[in-house]
Amino acid sequence: MEHMVDSAGRRPDPVFPDTVSEQSRSAFQDYLDVQRRTILVPEDDLRRRIAGRTVVVTGAAGCIGRALLAELRAYSPARVVGVGLEEQPRLPDADEHHTLDIRDGAGLTALLRRIGPDLVFHLAAQRDPGLAERAAAHTISTNVLGTAHVIEACVAAGTGQLVYASTGKALRPYTSDVYAQSKRTGEWLVVDAAERGVLPGAAVRFTHVVDNAIVLGRFRDWCRRGEPLRLHGRDTSFYVQSARESARLLLAASLAPLDDRFRLYAIHDLGWPVSLMDLALGAVAEQGRPVPVEVVGYEPGYEEQPYPGLYDPRYSGEVSPLINALEAPTVRPGPGGDVDCAGGRARLTPELRAGVDHLTRLCAHPTDENWIRGVFDALAWGLLDHAITDAEPESVRRIVRLTEPHRERMPAEHLRIDDLFRKHAARLGPPAKAA
Template structure:
């Protein structure tokens, strides 16, 4: 979820009243008088939203209808007569994918899921196995028996909130279960493997368990793509409407006639539908590149939707007099959006599923509906070192889950740092400015400390690499660079002073900025 600011003064007053009635962190209100007061405020908020032209249509209307071009002829030629294996095949995306693979002519389809396989539709050519991706021995038997040519790896622990509670399960499933699939693909001669990741992995660094585990999985696939014999590709999904945790929670509260909890105002999400998601997966079969991990995302994600608006719209449509309250932001959703995550040089092409270091290599498919990128380079040795540490902790049941989470966070930090060390310094300086410029922080309502994790990972990789030419190529004026150093100095232990020492004021008096082609760009 991202933070944007579109709330009016009137809305702010109503929201402040709701927060006063039920302070953040309080349990769901039950008192009839309090519920009545909350409903009056909620009704006023609905009226204010309607006056602003909101709540007239489903906030996700565009996302529900959106489609991308499916390269059906090319896909049919890839899967005709082949055995295709899908992990997580009973999930929202997986079940739709099974049907499409059947329609497109796969000769045999293998569904692996840890859920039971009772009462499955009797489609010829689809075999169901109950298996956990963490169970290497059982997976080995399935691969040996079925010998798939193509694998779609969708299985994961996908709930960010639950991931903070079931840390070991999330780490072992999303990281080491993924490594099992990669190892078996290589061992049994799989031709292609497609991985489903998340837009949350576009973050440079994260301490949230779900996002961090998926980011580690992306690095596993990137390493395998360069060293293995299998052709790997990847897609990044965002909020899936047919399986929306947000919408499910709101719908459940409305069904039970209970007050509807919203994390906070000004919390935004982008969404997509399952048909678009499955088409991305299938298209990845024909847009892959041997020896490199290319990933695909939908180009048009539409405008971010405020979760508060979703709640109010659903309450309004229900015809019920149900109030809202703000519960606060739970674990797994806490990290604020770092504005340096996206490339502000081309605002109209910003895609929140692609970070600013990945976007320079961006390309489009022939239809213009899909964006292709690659992960930035990183150190496989650093990745392997931290995978070994993480595996040791995950396998030791006496180790506290909090320690496992800390090691996961550190693993992501160190691999990210190895990537930053290989990134042109002007690129790092540019994204620091985008993310830490005082005006941008003020517009988000944050202090620099909110982004400590990412800032303290980037800054050391700029030591001894910044000079006047780098500042110029980053597109910063001398005054902006000074302003950046001043804001970074508010985190005294990150080493920003070393940047100040290395930049000599006289050298900043450079001629007007040269064309970008003369700068060292990524």
């Protein structure tokens, strides 16, 4: 049976659990089974990197933080320290935990100086895209200012390496969505520190983590309350990974050479994307009560369609779907063979550094949220311009050719992105002819 959904203002009939198809039930179970997935990492190399070292994990009490703590124990660190907002969380795999907000730069610096970590995994973040649109200043101050504080604290403490947890949403060349852009900006802060030679740093990109899925939690809550399940779109699909895969990806990134080159890591094979409709129908069957399923459109913080130049077909299936067309030419196999590693980027220009400093000052004492968002957006466009300037010229030209057939149907934001690519392509001119 096909379950009809309605976006025209009419409330659809409830979906009854016994009418959910076997296909949707099977897809839902496959989604849950992703929690058992893992990836290969070089065990001996990790033991040599971590054994006897002091490791700090920010956001340690979160789902991925706990999974990382559990994985770390296999490699005999001397001391594992958690940092986060939680008061006395039960963390059996950490030697100690300190309650601290990463927006407290002075407190974080003092703490890391006392601990003297060899390696820091930075996971602490505001991770809800919808909340980010309603609380932009809080999200930017946590994800951008907080990351800047982590970097500063690591430098002050003489930390040997930083591994930053980013998001697959950061593969967008530009976005007005606050959460995605805040994590993308965080990547650039790590880039800048690494490329200036002050802190060896790497980043990883996570996609939808099944173990702590916001959307599944909502579906289950709505089912229990008998409320309609509200979907962005009937054909929406997305990639998924497990908390353990995420933890081991972080460990793989910790094997990056300790030099002044930034590296970005992502899982190479994420399997087939999951249908949001199957997830909703599976939740109805799981909870065992009839509820309507409605298509309500995309809420702020979620992108309806990707920029047409996001991926280059030349690399389709060859690199992780969390790596974009500008990054794909630099990809090499990462440690263990299950991850891809994209190469370095240029450090921030003085103008971009000044933009970050301006944003930092505003976030330290937030008053006008619209002003903060305006400064943040200007910085985001500057980062895109910088990324295109630093990219391989042929990649820029190819994106322009790929997007040409789509320009008439592009939304305004994508047209603005595309116009910037075209400006750079015109500056580059045609490729040189072979001699």
